[in-house]
């Protein structure tokens with residue numbers, strides 16, 4: 001017989017801070033956090049992003065300082081996104097293949113100065129194309145799958161050669177994980193991981209990110225022919241299954257909070273490392289609520305990050321990483 005009230009009082013274990021800590025089913029630590037950082041050309045640059053209050057683009061020298069900060073805070077990994085100068089953006093995004101592009105210089109500087117912090121690099125062409133899409137366009141503006149995937153392989157090899165630890169394809173082309181894995185093996189990068197943006201949705205929450213990498217004004221149309229429809233969950237499981245079969249070490253669900261159901265289903269179905277990307281629009285929404293006096297930042301930051309862990313995530317990409325790590329370290 002199961003006890004019931006008054007023998008059973010679920011409030012009993014909640015009645016003191018030590019007991020709440022003792023009974024916590026989920027833990028959140030700075031080691032769970034991946035910190036996305038935007039890179040810009042120049043020296044000594046901190047260039048604030050208006051639609052992402054509290055987040056800046058940093059020149060490579062300042063990125064290194066952020067790397068040291070991450071290490072000191074116990075953050076395990078940094079994710080890099082370049083704001084490519086406009087004159088280097090082309091229809092085919094060739095700058096993505098330049099071994100001395102902004103991304104590669106930042107990777108080398110970070111691995112040089114703070115090798116103990118992981119460096120995750122985004123694979124997709126949108127920071128390099130003049131049209132803001134993640135791949136190559138045909139005459140009708142459709143993003144070509146197979147020829148894009150070929151360029152992405154080159155981009156991934158370029159990043160791995162510069163020292164990237166985790167290659168994170170965010171482009172949603174079919175078949176690219178297998179092609180990239182083969183190419184990495186062929187080039188001897190056997191320990192370079194792939195974290196696939198496996199379930200990436202066409203979302204209204206990416207706006208501030210596109211400002212940060214300078215692609216918002218350039219983007220024609222939307223990304224619905226390659227990113228997923230928010231109506232679909234089974235399709236997310238198929239995407240994850242394919243990326244795992246092709247050699248992904250871990251998978252990502254993106255955006256984060258609106259897709260907690262997807263995270264839970266992926267974790268339940270596959271028992272593999274799952275990561276969430278709490279994206280720019282989610283960050284901006286929290287900051288707007290804080291600015292409006294509608295929410296208390298520290299509480300909602302930790303609560304949302306805990307939600308990802310509770311849903312089954314191994315970790316979370318979040319622009320609040322440094323702030324959250326400070327809070328978690330007391």
Ligand code: PBG
Pocket residue numbers: 122124126134170171205206207208209210223278279280281
């Ligand atoms: C690029 C990419 C995007 C994000 C990460 N990689 C934008 C997009 O797909 O348009 C969004 C991240 C964020 O909003 O914080 N492929």
